[in-house]
Amino acid sequence: MRIDVLSLFPDMFAPMRQSIIGKAIDKQALDFNVTDFRDFTDNKHNNVDDYPFGGGAGMLLMPQPIFDAMADVEKKAGDEGHVILLDPAGRQFNHSVAQELAQYDHLTFIAGHYEGYDDRIRELVDDEISLGDYVLTGGELGAMVIIDATVRFLPEILGNASSADDDSFQNGLLEFPQYTRPADFRGRQVPEVLTNGNHAKIAEWRLKESLRRTYLRRPDLLENRQLTAQERDLLDDIKTEEMTEG
Structure with missing residues (x-):
């Protein structure tokens, strides 16, 4: 370019x-x-x-x-x-x-x-x-x-070609929380699901936390989004959890 x-x-x-x-x-x-x-x-x-x-x-x-x-x-x-x-x-x-x-x-x-x-x-x-x-x-x-x-969308610009795929807004949602080492930083623990090696569970957790962050911070992004059945179920869980914590 x-x-x-x-x-x-x-x-x-x-x-x-x-x-x-x-x-x-x-x-x-x-x-x-x-x-x-x-x-x-x-x-x-x-x-x-x-x-x-x-x-x-x-x-x-x-x-x-x-x-x-x-x-x-x-x-x-x-x-x-x-x-x-x-x-x-x-x-x-x-x-x-x-x-x-x-x-x-x-x-x-x-x-x-x-x-x-x-x-x-x-x-x-x-x-x-x-x-x-x-x-x-x-x-x-x-x-x-x-x-x-x-x-950032041009080929070979980012060091990791998949980085842009996980960015906020790429799929209409805000990006999920991310963590790096150490797993325990002064008593603050990385979510266990991210350390157990179960990639299916990790993917589900990331989707849920993307939905949670979007629901709490940018609910307008969800207004016109066609939610999948899985996303609807996760969002229902999030709303229940947030009401309970609130």
């Missing part, structure tokens, strides 16, 4: 070259590029923003630098890619959107700043995405979150 980002603050993306993503770049499994669209201004002061027509607070990004920066991306990559605008009005990002974006060979993010964009910039855009119902100072942090969540 190739990922391009258009940003006024390319140094903000230094963390993207660390950890798992950094290893993917080193292995050439990911081609990551950041373009400072201020470099493409055609005015002597290198301004990228101006006051909005009709008045109003704040400054808007002008179309010219972004249009020309996008043309440079297309020249270098051979195409513009699937172009994503980080915008509060976009569709909300989630696990499914990350899986969807991972199917593209080339993604290009436009990370804005200031009050917003000249609306003509949207002519370049294939997709508009928001992290949620709040406003950040710029699109850089949003782009980093989306990139990080997306590239």
Whole structure:
């Protein structure tokens, strides 16, 4: 996959070259590029923003630098890619959107700043995405979150290919609790079922605890989930247990 980002603050993306993503770049499994669209201004002061027509607070990004920066991306990559605008009005990002974006060979993010964009910039855009119902100072942090969540689905990115399969939201549930050595840490015991080697019992325990955590913390995820017979029985047990403990 190739990922391009258009940003006024390319140094903000230094963390993207660390950890798992950094290893993917080193292995050439990911081609990551950041373009400072201020470099493409055609005015002597290198301004990228101006006051909005009709008045109003704040400054808007002008179309010219972004249009020309996008043309440079297309020249270098051979195409513009699937172009994503980080915008509060976009569709909300989630696990499914990350899986969807991972199917593209080339993604290009436009990370804005200031009050917003000249609306003509949207002519370049294939997709508009928001992290949620709040406003950040710029699109850089949003782009980093989306990139990080997306590239985890690419082949050879994670050290263990099955890791993503157990993640929260992968099957519509929150992830079950996990433990490592020692089995007894200052009197705090690992659940016995995880140490007895019975894989069928372990799988059942993990499913039940995923359901429990989802029921207690994100019950909204269960509202539209088609539960299996086993999941319904386990959920009934959980509700009884929680009522008893409560």
